[in-house]
Amino acid sequence: MKYKLYPFVFFLMSLVVAAQQNITVESIYRGRFRTQDMDELQALKKSNQYTVLNYNGSALTTQINLYDFATLQKKATIIDTKDHIGMPMIDSYVFDSNEKMLLLACNSSQVYRHSFTADYYLYDLSNKQITKLFDFQIQEPTFSPDGKKIAFARDNNLFVYDIASKNTIQITKDGVKNAVINGICDWVYEEEFAFVRAFDWSKDSKKIAYIRFDESQVPEVSMPVYGESLYPQMLTFKYPKAGEKNSEVSLHIFDINSQQTQKVNLSNYSDFYIARMQWTNDANVLSAQVLNRHQDNLDLLFIDGTTAGAKVVLNEKDKAYIDVTDNLTFLKDNSFIWTSEKDGFNHIYYYDKNGKLKNQVTKGNWEITSFYGLDEKTNTLFYQSTENGSINRAIYKIGLKGNNKVALSNGTGTYEATFSTDFSYFIQTFSSASQPTTYTLNETKSGKELKVIENNTALSSSLKSFNLPQKEFFVLKTEKGNELNAWILKPKDFDANKKYSVFMTQYSGPGSQQVANTWNTIDDYWYMMLAQQGYIVVCVDGRGTGFKGAAFKKVTQLQLGKYEVEDQIDAAKTIGNYTYVDKNRIGIFGWSYGGFMASNCILKGNDIFKMAIAVAPVTNWRFYDSVYTERYMHTPQENAGGYDDNSPINFAKQLKGKYLLIHGSADDNVHLQNTMQMMSALIQANKQFESQIYPDCNHGIYGGMTRIQLFNKITNFIHENL
Secondary structure, eight states: OOOOOOHHHHHHHHHHHHHOOOOOHHHHHTTTTOOOOOTTOEEOSSSSEEEEEEEETTTTEEEEEEEETTTOOEEEEEEEGGGSTTOOOEEEEEEOTTSSEEEEEEEEEEOSSSOEEEEEEEEETTTTEEEEOOSSOBEEEEEOTTSSEEEEEETTEEEEEETTTOOEEESOOOOBTTTEEESBOOHHHHHHTOOOBOEEEOTTSSEEEEEEEEOTTSOEEEEEEOTTSSSOEEEEEEOOBTTSOOOEEEEEEEETTTOOEEEOOOTTOOSEEEEEEEEOSSTTEEEEEEEETTSOEEEEEEEETTTOOEEEEEEEEOSSOOOOOSOOEEOTTSOEEEEEOTTSSOEEEEEOTTSOEEEEOOOSSSOEEEEEEEETTTTEEEEEEOTTOTTOBEEEEEETTSOOOEESOOSSSEEEEEEOTTSSEEEEEEEOSSSOOEEEEEETTTOOEEEEEEOOHHHHHHHGGGTOOOOEEEEEEOTTOOEEEEEEEOOTTOOTTSOEEEEEEOOOOTTOOSOOSSOOOHHHHHHHHHHHTTOEEEEEEOTTOSSSOHHHHHTTTTOTTHHHHHHHHHHHHHHHTSTTEEEEEEEEEEETHHHHHHHHHHHHTTTTOSEEEEESOOOOGGGSBHHHHHHHHOOTTTOHHHHHTTOGGGGGGGOOSEEEEEEETTOSSSOTHHHHHHHHHHHHTTOOOEEEEETTOOTTOOSTTHHHHHHHHHHHHHHHHO
């Protein structure tokens, strides 16, 4: 049936169009679309309560507030910085085990991605007294389990501070910048094993175990820091590239009373990593996870705290590699929970204290994505998984024997949980591509929602005026038969009879996921802005990405960039055949690994892609770090072809389309060397391209107006070339 549109209808339609707001780069990166979140949410262990850090931006003060899980009622303000003259804003905080004292980090100064130094204040909750610990910044201060001492790192050495006497003893004295580090990870461990604090207290507070890094033989990287001074300063640090010398690591146990140190006997290993270490619930048993350099063999060691002797209690091998996690959890009797991909999907396993498998707790063609903990009173485990589809996350509980499984979330999207100490309640965090982040109080027995804490209705309401396009999730099947998760954004005035340019975005790194049913990232609003401007935006997770099983993820082993690039090219071909797509106007974008991919796509898919934008790309895997690169590629000495056949730098002569290279000059992760040598290769191949270097910016390229200038530049490049 057709309706006749009268003039007043056209008038009303024009008002609707006029009322629609357009997204701008400035509005995105000035925080216009930020959600309301529960910052620094921590569940207390001694009571059914939780704490949240609240910022007062106008007054430049911070509060740590205490709430009751059962009622959500605010019980107290633990500390408000406005009540303490000269007190800086709190960046983060940690309780002692008795929850009677707090360590407050202020004036944090970033070192690398995760590490920082800070001024630390000790706050006594009983008498409201606050004490600045030192007149210098320290790293990773950690309460002893009895709450009487604090271990910390400074200038590559370890120390112990006695709270009562205020005396400090020095555990190590050989720490030297760019030579020896005690108790804090070196650059590559921090970046690729994702931890900073490499020391831990025994449960009886009598010993401290720590990893010592001898990086004296590791090659150095130097980069200029320009600043505003007359001469640039040089930043020099140790960075082991693929196939080069790593830090020599050793494990040590320091006795607080005798002040003596023992070295753990790891003489059976050579060229190895200590990927994790922690004391078990037995005060005399230390655990350590030792990986070989290929990262395809992992030993879980139990180490005697008196003799420093080590024994293997669990061994895992993999044809490709083993992902290290933080899911190792010890029960009261020192039996333990472990997660593994050994049956093809990541699942929970239960072992006795001697490393004998008691049972596999979870099974199925889906993945455990977070382990939340175990209620030992009821022998019930709590976890997050992909049981509701690989792009979704759901919360479950299950008996330790693998029985009585109950879903605690009941919708489609991304659910997370923070449980109370007795597991009777949890704060549920939910979002989806159509629902901003919502926090609710739920009871654990059935998962029933009891009360809404925050649902970001103000943001939802304000977004209505933008008339945003909605992500459509689908499975893209390539001509080769590969089924890949994908989403597409179409202009709101989409007309199937028109031909549109397509802008593809991706990351594609091993185990990653960009196609996820969760609320918008900041960059999602930029994609929506492009859709408002008439582009179709598509994201495809190719082979090698995560959460679809080990076989899908690990197919890329020894040849990073082969199958991932093939899948992006094949996806572009499939999309190009859509009736509403102009197959001659397809572009691709990516950052870091995604920049590596975008570069390869414009070169190896030069008949498919009209343009590409690569931000901070790896252009030669020989330039990247040892731990990451060798996990997937082994060393260049062992696998030269795998490196050379998939590094963009070797295919510069194949460039046909428009190419924009972007990098920060102070990128300590993917070094500017990657882009500089890519430029040299393009120049020598007599290829025209565009580039932008951001002075003193690291891998994230941000600060001040930087992100706004960056994304305006990228947007203009798209307009001009797609």
